[in-house]
Amino acid sequence: MTPSLERLVNQFSKLPGIGRKTATRLAYHVLSLPETEVKEFAAALTGAKGCIKLCKVCGTLSEYDKCDVCSDERRDTSVICVVEDSRSMSAIEETREFSGVYHVLGGVISPLDGIGPEQLTVKELVRRLDGSVKEIIVATNPSIEGESTAMYLKKLISPHGIKVTRLAYGLQVGATLEYADVSTLSKAIERRTEL
């Protein structure tokens, strides 16, 4: 294997879930592509990394100061769906079931990993709770940390007189939100329950 091919295999095998054999297969595939396509791939990599920042309102990945959802005036800002990360938000957006806005926590409370509310965007969420907000849907993953984060937010937000709901179980316990199929996730939004 040539050094430049070796380097490419190493890069692919650093990706999550990609072992050395798969990385080798991918690298050889890249060599079989026309040069323009390889350049497009490389440009997409640096391009995505280069132009993405966090939305100043909800904290999701965005190319602008405000993300597509936050800058869409048709969205109902009285319902905020709290998610762990941008991937969960994308998964919910794909269902087209939800017309409110989002808040990206940046993770879940996990004392064992040293992550408390201060490491997340909890303060920013509370700052968004002006009189117009009527409901917070907590859409953290159905894991132990996701559940306890939901309970924490319930205790924190209920005193403001705002309804706090949780996505309906229907999600498989222990699974992650982004791998749920669209119809399961649609049901989970539709049948959300009050905490």
Place this chain on the structure above:
Amino acid sequence: MTPSLERLVNQFSKLPGIGRKTATRLAYHVLSLPETEVKEFAAALTGAKGCIKLCKVCGTLSEYDKCDVCSDERRDTSVICVVEDSRSMSAIEETREFSGVYHVLGGVISPLDGIGPEQLTVKELVRRLDGSVKEIIVATNPSIEGESTAMYLKKLISPHGIKVTRLAYGLQVGATLEYADVSTLSKAIERRTEL
């Protein structure tokens, strides 16, 4: 999902065996990497594609006119191992069992796909058969096309008074050579049989 992220997901999902969900996971992973690492990845992509050509002797992928094996004077040029592609060659090199040289066919004879000996480097192989070559090991994959290509080469080369052997079965029938584990592949080389 932002347009630049979308572009990156599209690029990843073009890779063989990578579906849309995996591509999305990989793209988000890339966003979480430091910028320098993303640039290294992009450089490895264009770098590998940019500097790789085919070895003028054996036809494998190489950064120079002659590949590492062909330019290594310790290799035994009297034994030529014929493989379908550079990946098979890499797999055999990893066993460290074989001290001869290679010839990369560029595929196998497959009339249904319109691939005959003219589409492969068969002519170039025959041109290499000077008096010094004593054995040709046919290491095509153990598929129907791989077998018939081996038989074709046997008929073509035997009249030159050169021994033509085939890798021992021990390889799983229907499997591809690059996924064989090192010890299976080592045995297959060691116990190669005459065609």
